Amino acid sequence: xxxxxxxxxxxxxxxxxxxxxxxxxxxxxxxxxxxxxxxxxxxxxxxxxxxxxxxxxxxxxxxxxxxxxxxxxxxxxxxxxxxxxxxxxxxxxxxxxxxxxxxxxxxxxxxxxxxxxxxxxxxxxxxxxxxxxxxxxxxxxxxxxxxxxxxxxxxxxxxxxxxxxxxxxxxxxxxxxxxxxxxxxxxxxxxxxxxxxxxxxxxxxxxxxxxxxxxxxxxxxxxxxxxxxxxxxxxxxxxxxxxxxxxxxxxxxxxxxxxxxxxxxxxxxxxxxxxxxxxxxxxxxxxxxxxxxxxxxxxxxxxxxxxxxxxxxxxx
Amino acid sequence: xxxxxxxxxxxxxxxxxxxxxxxxxxxxxxxxxxxxxxxxxxxxxxxxxxxxxxxxxxxxxxxxxxxxxxxxxxxxxxxxxxxxxxxxxxxxxxxxxxxxxxxxxxxxxxxxxxxxxxxxxxxxxxxxxxxxxxxxxxxxxxxxxxxxxxxxxxxxxxxxxxxxxxxxxxxxxxxxxxxxxxxxxxxxxxxxxxxxxxxxxxxxxxxxxxxxxxxxxxxxxxxxxxxxxxxxxxxxxxxxxxxxxxxxxxxxxxxxxxxxxxxxxxxxxxxxxxxxxxxxxxxxxxxxxxxxxxxxxxxxxxxxxxxxxxxxxxxxxxxxxxxxxxxxxxxxxxxxxxxxxxxxxxxxxxxxxxxxxxxxxxxxxxxxxxxxxxxxxxxxxxxxxxxxxxxxxx
Numbered sequence: 243x244x245x246x247x248x249x250x251x252x253x254x255x256x257x258x259x260x261x262x263x264x265x266x267x268x269x270x271x272x273x274x275x276x277x278x279x280x281x282x283x284x285x286x287x288x289x290x291x292x293x294x295x296x297x298x299x300x301x302x303x304x305x306x307x308x309x310x311x312x313x314x315x316x317x318x319x320x321x322x323x324x325x326x327x328x329x330x331x332x333x334x335x336x337x338x339x340x341x342x343x344x345x346x347x348x349x350x351x352x353x354x355x356x357x358x359x360x361x362x363x364x365x366x367x368x369x370x371x372x373x374x375x376x377x378x379x380x381x382x383x384x385x386x387x388x389x390x391x392x393x394x395x396x397x398x399x400x401x402x403x404x405x406x407x408x409x410x411x412x413x414x415x416x417x418x419x420x421x422x423x424x425x426x427x428x429x430x431x432x433x434x435x436x437x438x439x440x441x442x443x444x445x446x447x448x449x450x451x452x453x454x455x456x457x458x459x460x461x462x463x464x465x466x467x468x469x470x471x472x473x474x475x476x477x478x479x480x481x482x483x484x485x486x487x488x489x490x491x492x493x494x495x496x497x498x499x500x501x502x503x504x505x506x507x508x509x510x511x512x513x514x515x516x517x518x519x520x521x522x523x524x525x526x527x528x529x530x531x532x533x534x535x536x537x538x539x540x541x542x543x544x545x546x547x548x549x550x551x552x553x554x555x556x557x558x
Numbered sequence: 559x560x561x562x563x564x565x566x567x568x569x570x571x572x573x574x575x576x577x578x579x580x581x582x583x584x585x586x587x588x589x590x591x592x593x594x595x596x597x598x599x600x601x602x603x604x605x606x607x608x609x610x611x612x613x614x615x616x617x618x619x620x621x622x623x624x625x626x627x628x629x630x631x632x633x634x635x636x637x638x639x640x641x642x643x644x645x646x647x648x649x650x651x652x653x654x655x656x657x658x659x660x661x662x663x664x665x666x667x668x669x670x671x672x673x674x675x676x677x678x679x680x681x682x683x684x685x686x687x688x689x690x691x692x693x694x695x696x697x698x699x700x701x702x703x704x705x706x707x708x709x710x711x712x713x714x715x716x717x718x719x720x721x722x723x724x725x726x727x728x729x730x731x732x733x734x735x736x737x738x739x740x741x742x743x744x745x746x747x748x749x750x751x752x753x754x755x756x757x758x759x760x761x762x763x764x765x766x767x768x769x770x771x772x773x774x775x776x777x778x779x780x781x782x783x784x785x786x787x788x789x790x791x792x793x794x795x796x797x798x799x800x801x802x803x804x805x806x807x808x809x810x811x812x813x814x815x816x817x818x819x820x821x822x823x824x825x826x827x828x829x830x831x832x833x834x835x836x837x838x839x840x841x842x843x844x845x846x847x848x849x850x851x852x853x854x855x856x857x858x859x860x861x862x863x864x865x866x867x868x869x870x871x872x873x874x875x876x877x878x879x880x881x882x883x884x885x886x887x888x889x890x891x892x893x894x895x896x897x898x899x900x901x902x903x904x905x906x907x908x909x910x911x912x913x914x915x916x917x918x919x920x921x922x923x924x925x926x927x928x929x930x931x932x933x934x935x936x937x938x939x940x941x942x943x944x945x946x947x948x949x950x951x952x
Contacts, residue, residue, distance in 0.1 A: 294778075294779050296775065296778055296779070314783075316781040316783060317781070319779060319780060319781040320781040322779065324775075324776060324779045326772060326775065326776070328772045329772070330770075330772030330773050330775065330776045331773075332564065332567075332568065332767065332773065333767075334567060334568045334570075334571045334767065335564065335567055335568070339564075339567060343560055343563070343564045344776060344780070346560035346563075347560055347777060347780035347781065347782045348780055348781055348782075391776070392776075
């Protein structure tokens with residue numbers, strides 16, 4: 243029996259001349275935290291809207307839990323929880339009433355719903371705020387309320403569309419931990435973000451989107467293996483003779499070097515003991531140096547190498 | 559019924575502003591009803607009368623005493639200037655002098671020159687006292703002619719003139735059929751303004767809250783069927799409108815005790831139809847999702863605009879032809895027209911009233927269609943797509 247929860251095949255969505263989704267395909271397995279990573283305008287939200295049948299599309303197929311998703315697929319919708327970037331709650335209802343309302347859209351049985359609401363309140367840590375109105379909550383607490391409203395009915399598939407935008411680091415960590423807990427409890431999670439660190443931290447598999455296309459997909463290690471860079475060595479050194487610079491550039495596994503602002507950057511692709519070799523060259527030539535550090539490739543490096551631009555640059 | 563329950567909770571927060579309109583309306587209605595009661599209900603009034611008894615006989619004293627039973631006797635100095643001043647400053651309505659020889663003359667059957675008087679010409683007190691004295695002396699004279707003694711004649715006259723007639727003020731149509739109390743139409747006259755204000759201020763704000771983009775998005779993602787969602791919104795809105803209407807009807811009945819009789823039921827039905835019109839207007843306006851301050855502005859423009867142009871605040875007879883021509887495109891005009899017909903302010907015809915009902919219902923149908931159109935455009939995939947596209951471009 244297939245464990246595929248979401249299957250998107252050849253999805254095309256156009257807005258006039260603009261192609262928002264260009265033959266986008268995806269499969270998400272049960273139990274995954276799947277990250278959709280891409281800059282603003284790359285098609286993440288359009289994908290989610292199509293997935294939820296809130297938006298019609300020009301071509302392609304979408305299946306959720308093995309069934310075709312349509313606007314009237316209420317049996318599928320019953321198993322989905324959605325948490326959006328904007329806090330979608332009633333200002334006029336208390337924390338408890340808000341969660342009860344959204345949970346009630348899925349669960350009609352009063353006793354069962356009460357238990358679910360209580361559980362959701364406990365999960366997001368809003369026990370002391372159940373009678374508070376949203377305007378009395380801080381930004382972080384509001385986000386937690388937003389999450390509680392989306393998960394109270396215990397969905398099997400949870401879609402989080404950039405839920406940590408404009409959230410302080412403390413609340414962000416709590417939200418990310420919560421998502422991982424939901425996943426451990428059995429939910430499949432789709433997480434869209436343009437924050438690479440978050441995606442890297444929690445997602446078991448990642449698809450990188452750019453201009454409506456999926457440019458790469460895999461686990462974070464698989465993605466990192468797709469690129470040439472495996473290690474970046476940075477050494478603080480004020481003066482570097484041309485001869486030494488050339489010697490370092492010609493070391494095995496070094497595919498690029500740069501020296502500016504008193505910093506020598508050495509980009510390596512694979513191999514072992516790259517740092518030792520670089521330091522040996524410097525010591526042999528009796529050159530003094532300051533701090534030394536090495537960095538493993540990030541998803542930004544992956545994105546940079548695949549698309550030619552940095553993810554953060556594209557946001558702006 | 560989650561949506562309905564949430565609606566009622568949101569409504570609770572908005573009720574105060576609606577109640578202000580309703581309470582102000584009811585206070586004004588009570589005031590009007592009280593003023594109207596005085597104007598249109600029969601009530602025995604007492605005159606302030608000063609009597610100078612120059613005859614000073616048992617007969618003249620009996621007359622003075624009898625006058626005092628149904629009027630207030632005022633004592634004045636027997637001085638012409640004093641009496642004229644008292645009449646001018648309305649301290650007395652009538653100054654009566656019972657001339658000397660009153661008893662002898664009336665015993666002889668002579669009723670000429672029995673009295674002298676000071677009064678303001680053409681006042682109702684002159685007519686009243688003239689009729690009263692004429693009836694009194696004629697009656698005494700008649701009883702004496704029948705062979706009664708003077709004491710018996712005076713007693714019989716007092717007895718017959720003391721009988722009061724029950725008077726009920728009713729409005730009657732041309733065929734002479736009474737239909738409702740005269741206070742009734744006034745109560746319904748001002749109802750459009752309070753209905754528009756109270757209903758729109760609550761329903762629009764509630765519907766706008768329920769349709770807020772993010773909340774709507776989340777609701778659309780749920781397994782609640784669209785039809786059920788719409789039903790619950792309509793049910794909640796309808797219940798509120800019906801509640802406001804019922805409240806106004808019940809209070810109306812308390813203020814005007816004889817309100818629900820005869821043709822008045824047509825006015826009640828007219829107000830119910832207008833309530834549905836107002837609900838349709840509220841749903842239509844809310845589909846544009848205006849902000850609170852814009853909504854207040856729209857409510858005031860619609861409420862006051864319709865009230866001034868359609869004859870709610872100003873009688874239609876005082877409005878110019880061009881204003882009335884424009885007003886025909888507003889539902890309040892047809893409400894007032896029906897109300898005026900029912901109250902005989904305009905010629906009544908059952909068919910005419912039905913036509914006014916029909917036109918109001920046509921407004922409802924048109925508003926429902928327009929609302930569906932607006933919502934279709936706003937919530938269609940194309941609309942979502944446009945916003946997504948904008949986001950993508952930005």
